[in-house]
Amino acid sequence: MFSVRGLWKVFGPRRKAALVPGSEHAELSAAELRERTGCTAAVRDVGFDVRKGEAFVVMGLSGSGKSTLVRCLTRLIEPTAGSLSIDGEDVLAMDPARLRELRRHRASMVFQHFGLLPHRTVLDNVAYGLEIQGMGRADRRAKAAEMVAKVGLDGLEDRRPGQLSGGQQQRVGLARALAADPEVLLFDEPFSALDPLIRREMQGEVARLHHEEGRTMVFITHDLSEALRLGDRIALMRDGRIVQLGTPEEIVGSPADDYVRDFVRDVPREQVLTVRSAMRPATDGEAGRGPALTPATTVVEAIEAVARSGGPARVVDGGRCLGVVDDAGLLAVVAGLPAPAGRGVAA
Numbered sequence: 001m002f003s004v005r006g007l008w009k010v011f012g013p014r015r016k017a018a019l020v021p022g023s024e025h026a027e028l029s030a031a032e033l034r035e036r037t038g039c040t041a042a043v044r045d046v047g048f049d050v051r052k053g054e055a056f057v058v059m060g061l062s063g064s065g066k067s068t069l070v071r072c073l074t075r076l077i078e079p080t081a082g083s084l085s086i087d088g089e090d091v092l093a094m095d096p097a098r099l100r101e102l103r104r105h106r107a108s109m110v111f112q113h114f115g116l117l118p119h120r121t122v123l124d125n126v127a128y129g130l131e132i133q134g135m136g137r138a139d140r141r142a143k144a145a146e147m148v149a150k151v152g153l154d155g156l157e158d159r160r161p162g163q164l165s166g167g168q169q170q171r172v173g174l175a176r177a178l179a180a181d182p183e184v185l186l187f188d189e190p191f192s193a194l195d196p197l198i199r200r201e202m203q204g205e206v207a208r209l210h211h212e213e214g215r216t217m218v219f220i221t222h223d224l225s226e227a228l229r230l231g232d233r234i235a236l237m238r239d240g241r242i243v244q245l246g247t248p249e250e251i252v253g254s255p256a257d258d259y260v261r262d263f264v265r266d267v268p269r270e271q272v273l274t275v276r277s278a279m280r281p282a283t284d285g286e287a288g289r290g291p292a293l294t295p296a297t298t299v300v301e302a303i304e305a306v307a308r309s310g311g312p313a314r315v316v317d318g319g320r321c322l323g324v325v326d327d328a329g330l331l332a333v334v335a336g337l338p339a340p341a342g343r344g345v346a347a
C-alpha cells in the first residue's frame with residue numbers, strides 16, 4: 001500500500017536541511033547535528049512497506065519521530081529526501097489537487113485531539129468529511145448514521161461533542177474517518193488522552209474494525225502494550241531511525257539490539273510468543289499423540305493445554321505436524337532462556 005525508501009525529514013532552514021541527507025552530517029547525533037547545522041533530523045533514512053490489510057504500528061519514545069514520519073506519508077509534512085508511493089503512485093509527484101484527494105478519500109487521519117466541531121451534532125461531525133467531498137445532504141446523513149452505528153454510538157446522534165465522554169468523542173473521530181471509506185486509516189496516538197479502561201475498550205474497537213473490514217491501518221503509539229495488541233507488524237523508532245521492524249513475536253522474541261531488548265524487557269513473553277518459539281521436532285510416535293495446537297497458539301495457551309493433558313502437545317498446520325511443545329520448552333520461553341538446540345525450529 002505504502003512504499004517508503006530512504007525517507008528523511010530534516011527541520012531547519014530549507015537549503016541547509018536539504019544538504020543533510022547523504023552528507024557527512026547524516027550520521028551525527030541529534031544534538032551534534034543541531035549544534036553544527038541548526039537542523040533537526042526527525043526522520044532519518046527510513047524505509048518500509050505497509051501491506052494491504054495490515055495493521056502497521058509505529059512505536060517509539062517521545063521525540064523519536066513517529067508523528068513526523070506518519071505526517072510525511074500524506075505530505076502534511078514535506079519530506080526532505082527519499083521516495084514514497086501509495087498503491088504504486090508517487091506521492092511526492094502529486095499536485096495539490098491530487099494530494100487533497102489523497103487526504104480526503106484514500107488516507108484518513110484520526111488525531112489524538114479529536115478535532116471535532118463543537119457546534120455540530122455527532123451526526124453532522126461524522127458527515128463533515130463527506131460534505132467536503134461534495135456528497136448531497138441526504139446521502140451523507142445516511143452514510144454518517146451507518147458509521148455512527150458501526151462505532152457503537154447509536155442514540156447519541158444529536159448530541160454535541162461537549163456532551164460526550166472522551167472515549168465517545170474519539171469514537172466520533174473514528175466514525176468520521178471511516179465515513180470517507182479510505183483505503184488506509186492513519187492514527188496518531190488516538191487514545192493517549194483516554195483513561196486506561198476506555199483506552200482498552202477503544203483498542204478493542206479498532207481491533208474489531210480491523211478484523212471485520214481488513215482495512216489497512218497505520219497506528220502511532222508510544223505504548224508498547226498497545227503496539228503489541230494492535231500491530232500485525234511494529235516499526236520501533238529511535239532518534240528518527242527504525243531500529244527494528246517485525247511482528248510482535250519477532251520484536252519480543254528476537255530483539256535486534258540492546259535498546260530493543262531493554263524496551264521489551266517487561267513484556268510477559270508467554271502472552272506474545274507462540275508455540276513456534278518453544279517447539280522441538282517430534283520424536284517417534286509423538287506426531288500422532290497429544291492435543292493439537294495451531295502455530296498461532298500463544299505459549300500461555302499451550303501451557304494450559306500441556307498441563308491439562310499431562311504430556312507434550314502437537315503443533316499442527318493444515319493436518320501436518322510441525323513439531324511438539326513440552327513443559328521444558330514452554331518454561332524456557334517464560335524464563336527468557338535462549339531456545340535449546342533443536343527447539344524453536346520454525347521461530
Ligand SMILES: Nc1ncnc2c1ncn2[C@@H]1O[C@H](COP(=O)(O)OP(=O)(O)OP(=O)(O)O)[C@@H](O)[C@H]1O
Pocket residue numbers: 011012040041042060061062063064065066067068069222
Ligand atoms: N516543526 C518542527 N520544527 C523543528 N523540529 C521539529 C518540528 N516538529 C518536530 N520536531 C522535532 O523532531 C523530532 C521528532 O518529533 P516527532 O513529533 O515526530 O516525535 P514523536 O515520536 O511523534 O514524539 P511524541 O510521541 O512526543 O509526539 C523531535 O526532536 C522534535 O522536537
